[in-house]
Amino acid sequence: MSNTIDSARIETPVGPFTILAGPDGAVRAAGFTADPANLLPVMHPSLRGEPRTRPDLGPVTAAVAAYLDGDLAAIDDVPVEQHSGGAFLSHAWQVLRDVKPGEPITYTAYAGLAGRPAAVRAAAAACARNAAALFVPCHRVLRTDGTLGGYRWGLPVKCWLLDHERPGRD
Known part of the structure; x- marks a missing residue:
């Protein structure tokens, strides 16, 4: 290094x-x-x-x-630099930045937005390999049944983030 x-x-x-x-x-x-x-x-x-x-x-x-403090869009324009070694992951991370706060999507929907609707596992892998948590909001992706799924930083953190972003939370 x-x-x-x-x-x-x-x-x-x-x-x-x-x-x-x-x-x-x-x-x-x-x-x-x-x-x-x-x-x-x-x-x-x-x-x-x-x-x-x-x-x-x-x-x-x-x-x-x-x-x-509640300005959920404040992180949207922060520049992020990640390398994956593959075009799909880079594209999928960029797509994820367009998922709006308070509007979580499923892994299936995420795969579709990333242009590969059958690649649900690849979409899940993009979330798992995301190094820029919060800025590339993988916490906004849920299992098809609406449950939280995994999160590198723990499900209590994911739950807090989703609740923080929920419309009408105040």
């Missing part, structure tokens, strides 16, 4: 949220953990670097704070 990447931690109602960003400010990884080292294995090797702790990451941190 020869590159340096910036790391910042934000306290949330469901625990610490850590963000790793490249020199251009694009989010390379994010997740509900206090330790940036927990994010490095989920990142593509070409994007990894030595985390350098910062008090905040400027507009990225501001966007997360605004999201937590």
Whole structure:
């Protein structure tokens, strides 16, 4: 790891949220953990670097704070940089960024939106391999029966995020 990447931690109602960003400010990884080292294995090797702790990451941190304060669209325009080694995953992650807060979809619907309606397992794999939690909102994808399914950062976190985004929650 020869590159340096910036790391910042934000306290949330469901625990610490850590963000790793490249020199251009694009989010390379994010997740509900206090330790940036927990994010490095989920990142593509070409994007990894030595985390350098910062008090905040400027507009990225501001966007997360605004999201937590109820501006659910605040994270939509935060740049994200992920590499998958495959065209489908990259496309699927971009499609996922268009899933609106408060409007979760099923893995089947997600596969359809990504252009491969029969590839439900590939859609689930895109969620599982997503390194930029929250910014690429894999928490908004549910099983066909409406149950939560899995989430790298735990089902209580996924449940909180979905509840936070639910219309009329206040």
